[in-house]
Amino acid sequence: MDDDHGRLACFEPDGPSSSSSAVRSNLPPAVNEAGLNWSYGQLPGGQQLRVFGPLDKGVYFQGQNTSIDAYSPEGSAIFNPNARQPEILIQPAFNFGNPLHPAGSNDFSNEISVYDDIVTPAVDSVNPHFGANQEVYLENFDNYPSLRETHGYGFSMQDHSALPWTSHYEDQHPWAETMISLPHVVGNQGFPNGENGSREETEMTTVLSSLSVASQTPSPGSSRNKSEPDITSKEMFAKLVCNPPLGQATVIPPDTESVTFSVLLEVDPASQKQWQIALWHDLGGPDDEWKSADFQEVSADQEMLHVQCSTSPNKNQRRIYTLELPGKPNSQESFVRFTIKFRPDNDSPWKWARDHTSLNDGVLYYQASNFKQQELSHYLKGIDSDLSIETIAAETPDTSLWSLTAPVAPAVGDESGTSTHSLGLPFNFTRWFALVRLWIPWLAPRHGQGKFRPDKDAILASFLRHDGLHVVVLAISGVDDVLTVLKYDAEGNVTIEGKNDDEEPGISRVIIAVASTFEVANAAVMYQARRIAMAYAKSTGALEAELEAMKLADVKPEWLEGWSDGFAFCTWNSLGQDLTEDKIYAALDSLEKNDIKITNLIIDDNWQSLDNEGMNQIYRGMTEFEANKKGFPQGLAHTVSKIRKDHPSIQHIAVWHALMGYWGAIAPEGKLAKEYKTLKINGPDWTAIDPEDIMRWYNDFYSFLSSSGVDSVKTDAQFMLDQLGSAKDRRRLIRAYQDAWSIANLRHLSARAISCMSQTPQMLFHSQLPSNKPKLLVRNSDDFFPDVDSSHPWHVFCNAYNSLFTQHLNALPDWDMFQTSHPWAGFHAAARCVSGGPIYITDSPGQHDIDLIKQMTAKTPRGKTVILRPHRLGKSSQAYVGYEEQQMLKIDTYVGMSHTGISILGVFNVSQNHLSEILSLNDFPGTEKGEYVIRSHVGGKCTKPAKQSDKKISVCTELGTKGYDILSAYPILGPFEVKSGQVSVAPLGLVGKMTGAAAIVNLDTTVETNGRLRIWISLKAFGVYGIYISDLAKRSIEEEFMGLLFGKPIPLHCVKKSGTDENVLEIDIERAWNEGEKRVTWSNEVNVEFFIS
Template sequence: MQFTIKFRHALEQSWIWANEEYGIGDGFVVLQDIAATSQRLEDLIPDLSSQWSISSHQSEAPDTTLWSLTTQIGPSVADESSFQDVEIGTPFTHFQKWFALVRAGIPWLAPRKGLSRCSLDKDAILCTFADGQGRHLVFLAMSGVDDILALFRSTDTNSISLHARNDAPVERDLMVLVSTGYEVDKAIAAVVYHARSLIWKYSQIHNAGTWNSLGQDLTEDKILEALEILEESGISISNLIIDDNWQSIDTLDQGAAQAGLLEFEANRAGFPSGLKSTVSKIRRTHRTIERIFVWHALLGYWGGISPRGAIARSYKATHVRREDTGTDMTLVANEDISKFYDDFYAFLVQSGVDGVKTDAQCMLDTLASASARRALTNAYLDKWSIASLRHFGVNAISCMSQFPQALFHALLPQIRPPVTARNSDDYFPDAPSSHRWHVWANAHNAVLTQYLNVVPDWDMFQTVHEFADYHAAARCLSGGPVYITDVPGQHDLELLKRVTALTTLGKTVILRPSVVGIALDPYLDYDSGALLKIGSFHGSGSGGISLMGVFQTSDAQTSSLTLLSEFRGISHTSSYVVRAYTTGRVSHPLRFTDGRGPSLLATPSDEGYEIYTAYELTRFASRWWRRQGEISVASLGLVDKMTGCAAIEASHVEMDAKISVTSKLKALGVFGKASEG
C-alpha cells in the first residue's frame, strides 16, 4: 500500500502535496505478518532454480533464518579460468525495494538501490530485498575460498543470478548464503557471521597525509616545509603518512602500463640523503609526531617490480599478464614473497618508519591466468598480513582492498588485531558533486564492512573547503581515524579543535565512538532528497551513548521527523535527553510510553549536517529536596567537540545529600551535564 502526504501551513492557505513540493517519492505501509515467516526458502523464492541444493543452518543472529545454496562450477582449462552464470530466482516473487553493494571498478564497493525492479549496473557482492510485509531477504556471494570469485547480477526477468569464476584446475562448489528476518541489520549479520565461520574452517591461519597536499612530485623539502607550516599554524599532528611518489621507480619501461619498483631506498632526486635521513629530520624538528607511515603498493609499486631493478635481481621473479591493460607485469614470485616483505619492512624499521599504508591490493584481481591467480592472490594477502603484523603491529593500513577475495579471505577472519582499511573510493576535493556522495557511499559500505576485522578509514579531507565541516562530522561518526590533507598554509584551526582534543600531557587525540557509523536505512535513495542518517554508539551494553548524524544529500534544506527508537542501542525502559551539537540545544526528557516512543525534528545546520547524541538519564526521587518529584541527570562529555561523548571513559551519578556526577574523561574540553527536575 502506497501513500503520500498533503498538508498546509495554515488554515487559510492551500493544501500542498509533499511529493510535489519536496520531490520525494510515495511512502509505503508495511503490514507486518509474523505468521508469514517461513522456514522454507522455496516459499520465499518460489522460482528458485533447481540447479541449487539448499541447506539450513543455525543462525548466530537472533530472529533470523539462514540457508546456503550450493552448485558446481567446472575447472579451469589450459590456464584459463572457467566462468559460469547460474540463475537464482526472484526474491518474494514481488519485492518492494532492494539494496546492493556493487564493485565500483576493481578496488572499491559502492551502494545501489531501487524499488520493485532490480537493475544492477555492476556486479554485486551483497543484495538485500524487502517485501510489503516487512520481511528482508539477504544474499551474500561467497568468494575467497577454493580459488572462487562469485558475484550477483540482475536479469531481464527481475530475478538475480550468480556470475562465478573458478581459477582451480578441478571442479569447485559455488555457495550463496541467504537469510531472512524482520530487521535488515540482523539478516545481514546472519550471512556474514556464517561466512566468517566458513572462512575460518578453510583458512586457519590522528594523522596527516601528503597526497592531495603535496602532490605527485614529493620531496623531502616539501614534507619538511609543510610540517613547518602546520606547526606555525598551531596544528599538532601525531601521525604522518608519506604518500605515493617517495619510492625509486622505473619510469623507462615502455612495455609496462605502470612503473615498477626498483629498490627499497627512496628516490634520490627527492630524498638525496635517503629515507632514514628524512625521517630523522622530521622527528628532530617536529616532536609531536609519534608515528610515521610510508605508502607502498602491495606488489611493490603500481606496476609491480621493475625487471631491471635491484629487487628483481635479489628475489625470484615471475612475469604475469594483466586482464585490465593487456600488458605484462613483473612480480616477486610466491616462493620469495615472505622474504621480500621481511627485507623491505626491516629496511623501513631501520629507517625509523613506524607503519605502512599498503595500497593497490586489488591489482591481484587483474591477473589474467588461472595459475597466477591461484598461486599469488591468497599468498600475497596472507604474507603481507603476517609481515605487517610482525614488523609494525597494528600500524598498517589496507587500501584498495575491497575486492571479494580480500574481503572474505583477508579482512573477514578475526585472527589478528583489526587492521585499518579504506572504506570507499578516494576523497576528491576538486569534484563538487562528489562530496555528499563520498559520505553516503562510506556510510552504506559500512553496512557490510562493520562486520570485517577492520577499523574503517573514510579517507582524508581538507579543513579549508566548502564541505570541510560536513566531512569532519562524518569522519568523527565513522569510528575510524581522522586524516587531513591540507594545502600547506591553508588550515582551519577552529575546525580541528572541534574534531580533536588535547590530553593532560598535551597529546592530540581524536574522540572516536566505540561502534562504527553506518547508514541507518540502507534502502533510502540518494536522489530522494531525504536526509542521510548515520548511526553510531559509544560504550557497551546498557548505559552507552547513541549518536546520530543527519546529512543533507542535496542543496535543498530539509528536516526529518526522527524516532528515538532509530538511535542505535536505545533501551525502551530508559529515559533520554538528546543534544544537538551545532546548536547546543537539549531536548526535554524522552521516554517510551507507547508504541515506538517519542520523536524529534532533525534539522541539519547551514553546513549541511547535525550530530544528535542521546544520553540515558539517571533518575532519582527528590524526597529530600525542597519539592517532591523526580530529578534526572546525565553526563554529556565534552560539548565543544563533535563527538565529545566519546571522551567519556567512565561516568557515575549518585545521590546523597546532594547529586554527584563523576566522569572520567580521556581529554580536555568544555564538560557538560544535563539535569531536569
C-alpha cells in the same frame, strides 16, 4: 537546445548525413515502437553518435563503432556484452551527483527496451568514472581509432597512451587516462570552442537538469480539478514534512497497535489561516478503497528541538499535527499506502502533498506477531535445481539461514572457468539494496524498486518484503580460488556467477538469511561467511602462520590513544606527487606553527626509488627498498629520524607502497629483480616477485622499514591482483601476496597498516573477514576528490552504505583523508567523526581551519592529540533509501553499553535542495528503554527529556546544501533526592566536540550522606565538560556546585551556564588544567568530580 524538456540537445555540427527514416530504421524494434524523438551527429573519421530521447522514457545511444544499447531514465547504462564492436560508454550521469543518475539508482520501470543478454561488460572493456567536468574515461583506447582523431563536434579529446585501467584525474592518480569530456552544448552548436577541444566546459548538471523533470501520477482515489485555484502563494503555504515519511517504506513492529503520524507544517509568519491536514490511506478499505483521517493540531511544542543548518534563518510559523492510525491490514503480505492532503480552510479545495513535495506515497509494512520458519522457496521462485541448499542454524535470533553452493567449471590453461546459475525470483517486495563492484578496487551502493537490476556485479543484496521481513543474499569469494558475484537475468531472477581460477572444478557459495530487520539478517550472513573463511584459512595453514606471526610480533593493544585513535596527517593532496623531505618538513612546521599536534604521519606516494623517470607511474617499477635519492638524498632513515626529533608529538610514521611494490610492480633491471625470484605477469607487461619468494621479499622490505624508523604502512593498489588475466597467475599470486603482506605487517609493524584499494571480494573474505588477527585499517570507498564538488555528498553517502557490510569485517573502515579549509570541510569532518574510523587530514601548508580541527580532536594530559571515536562503527541507519530520493542521510553509531549508553545520529543533506525532516527518539538505536535528552552539536541545544513511548516529535531538522548536524541522545540519570529537592542529570561528555560523548570512559553517580549528588567521570582528554541538569536555571553556581579536577578544586571562572541551553552547565577543564599545576599522574585519563547540593 530544444524547448521541449523531454528532448535531448542535438549533437549535430554539420547536419545529418542520412535521412531520418534511415536512422530510425536502424533502431531496435522496441525503440522504434516508442516513437522517440532523436538527433544525431557525425564525428570526423566516420564516427557517428546518435542520441535519442526523451529522458523520461529513456535514452538510446548508438555509434557506428559503438554498441551501447539502452539507458534508463536515471541514465544508468545497459550493455550488450556480445557486441562484436568495441563498446564505448557515453554516460551523462553516472557517479557524482548528476540529477539524472546521481549514484546509480536502478529503477528501470520505464526503460526503452530490455535485452535478454544485458550484463556489465568485461573488466578490461570499459571503466567509466565521472568528475566535475563530467568526464568519461575509456580503457584499451587503441580499439577506438576513429575517436583518436576526434577534436570536437560534441566531444573534446585528450590523447594519452592505452592503459589496462583508468581513474579520475591524471594529477591525482599514478596513471594516465584517456578522456572524453562532454562540452558546453547550446542548441545545435555542437562544440562551440573550436577544434582544439577547449576545457572551458559547463557542468553537465547545468545542461541536463532541465531535462530531468519526473512526471507524477495523482494520488489514488483523488479527484483533482485542474481549474481549482492554486494555494501555493507565500501567504498560504511554505513547507510540509511528515513522519512516517512520504516516498519511503516504513516497517511497523509486530507489537504496534497503532501508528502515530506527525506532520510539521511551516507557513508564512503573517498567515491567520486555520489549516486542515488529513491522512489519505488505504488501510482496512474493501478493494483497496482509500479513505481520509483528520489530523489534530497540537499546541506549539516548545519542547521540540529545531535544528537548522542553512544560510538563511527560518522565520516561518511551525504548526504540528498528529493522529493515530489504529489497526492492521487483513493480509500479512499486504501493506498500507498513504499520502497527505491539506487546505488552509473549509472553503478551499484540498491539495496533495505530492504536488508540492514531489514525494510519492509512503508505505507501511506490518510485521507478523511471531517469526515463522519457512522454506527458501517461500521467498525465491524458480531456484536452479543445480544448487545445493542446506538449512543451517543462525547465530542471530529469529532468523532463517541457508547455505547454497553451485558447481563452477575448472580453469583451462590461462582461461578461468565460469558458470551461471539462477538463484530465483524474489517476490512480494518493492525495494532492494545492493553493494556492487563500482570498479575493481571499490564497492558502492545501489538502490531500486521493482525488479532487481543493479548496473554492476553485486556481492550483497537485500530485499524488503511486503510482510516487513528482509531477505539478505551474500556471495562469498576467496575460497578455493573462486570469485562469486550476484547478477540478474531478463526475467528478474537473481543469478549467481562464479569464476574459477583452479584447474579442479570449484564451488560458488552464497548465504541467504531472512529476519525481521536488515541488521539481523545482514549479521547472520556475515557471521556464517566468517565461519567459512576461517575454516578455509585453517585448512590451508594460513591461519597458523598468522597466529605465529602475532606471537613473534608481541602485539599489544596501545593504551587508550593508539594507532587508530591518533589524529593524522597525510601528504597526498597536501604536497602532491613531487614529494621531497624538505616539503614534508615544511608542512609539519606549518602544522606546528598553528598549534596542530598530529600523532600519526603518512608519507604517501612518490618517496620510493623507481625506474623510467618521467613516464607515467603505471610504467614505473620499484628498484630498491631505499628512498629515492632526489627527494631524500640522505635516505629514509635520516628523514624519519629528523621528523621524530623535530616533532616529538608524532608517534607513528607510515609510508605508502603498492602491494606489488609500485604501480608498475618491480623494475625488471633494478636491485630487487636481481635479488628475488621474479615472473612476468599480464604477458610481458610487468615484472613481479614470484609467489615462491614473496614471503622473503616482504620480510626483508618491512625489516628495512622498521630499521629506518617507520612503524606503519599504507599498502595501496591491492586490486592489481584481481587484474591478472591468467588463471594460473591468479591462483598463484592472489592468496600468496595477501598472506605474505598480512604476516609481515604483523611481525614487523604490530598490524599498523592501512589496506587500500582492496575491496575486491577475494580480499574482503580472505584477509579482512577472519577474526584471527588484530583489526586493520581498511579504506572504505574511493578517494576524496577536493576539486570535484559533486563528489563530496556521494563520498559520504557511499561510505555510510558500504559500512553496512564492512562493519562486520575484522577491520576499521577508513573514510579517507580530507582538507579542513575546503568548502565541504565541515561535512566531511562530521562524517569522519561518526564513522568510528580514523581521521586524517591532507591540508595544504598554512591552510587550516583550527576551530574545525578542535571540534574533531582533543588533547590528553600527556599532550597527545587524539580523536574521539564512538565505540561502534558508523553506518547508514536506512538500508533502502537511495541517493536521489531527497531524504537526509542518517548515520547512526553508539557510545557505551547497550541500552545504557549514548546513541549518536549524524544527519547529512546529500541532495542539492534544502531538506526538512522530523525525528523522534525512535530514530536513535539503543534508546528503547529509559528517558533521554537529545543534543544538537551545531545548535548546542537540548530537547526536554522524553521516552520512546511518548510518541512525540523530538527534533525538527532543516538542512541546506552542505548541511549536517550530529545529534546525541543522552540517558537521563535520576531523579536524585538532594538537599534542594529532586534533580536529574545527563553527563554530555565534551561539548564543542562533534562526538564529545565518546570522550566518556567511565561514569558513576552517588548521593552522599550529606545530601550532595556526586558525579564522577573519567574522560579521554581535555575540553569543556557539559552536564545537563534538569533545574539548572534556578540554581546558583557559586552556592550549589563544586568541581574537582584530579582532586584539585576547579576555579569558579571555569564554570558557567551554557549560552545556548539553559539546562547545560559547562566546565572548562582544559582551562583549569592549563592554569593549574599540570601534574601528570599514572593515568592518561582526565578524572573530574562534580557535586550538586
